[in-house]
Amino acid sequence: MILEFIFRWAHVLFGIVWIGMLYYFNFVQTEYFKEAEADAKADAVKKLAPRALWWFRWGAMFTFLTGLVLLHQIGAGTSFLGMPVIWVGALAGILMFLNVWLIIWPKQQVVLGLKEGDGPACAAKAGLASRTNTLLSGPMLFGMLGSKHLYIADVSAVGFGACILIILALEANALFGKTGPMTSVKGVIHCSLALTVLLWALLAFL
């Protein structure tokens, strides 16, 4: 009991570190880089961005690891299929974690000059994955909180399946697609809120 609470507390704390940094990159740093003087930008690329990326990726790692512990703990008594809402949140969270470690961090190493490669192409790939994570953050948190604090009677297999397919399609877009309406800060925030409402409606009414 006490141990489960400690993991839950640590999970949310690490989640704040991670998603706080994600929002910093998407809403603050990239917008600042568009306007910054060349030497201010060069200094930030060298000294600020690597520090922010360190907290970002390790925040993601420990959120994920504590999330796995929680999944194991809550799965111990019930069947996983009896917890559709947490699966919507956990799938979004797991894909977001993979985007951090398998796309954003490797590509950012090239962008920051820590590794050889095609800078502009890597910046575009990292940017799309980062925007997708911002998009998924609303539904992810909806799933995390909704599983215990929101009552939805009898989620249908169709509603649940539709949510899973939408999240997987958005991940496919992160790998092969474009930023589209997520390009602007306003756009990605609106899309994230709209997606959260859509998934909620699918779970509640389908």
Ligand code: HEM
């Ligand atoms: C990386 C993948 C993640 C996995 C596998 C995961 C898994 C979980 C699980 C299993 C729970 C317990 C749900 C329940 O008791 O019904 C949970 C709760 C929660 N998670 Fe995550 N999570 C992830 C990412 C995140 C992120 C990024 C955040 C951002 C802050 C977050 C915030 C929360 C919150 C606020 C709760 C609710 C705690 C409560 O109400 O007791 N999670 N998560």
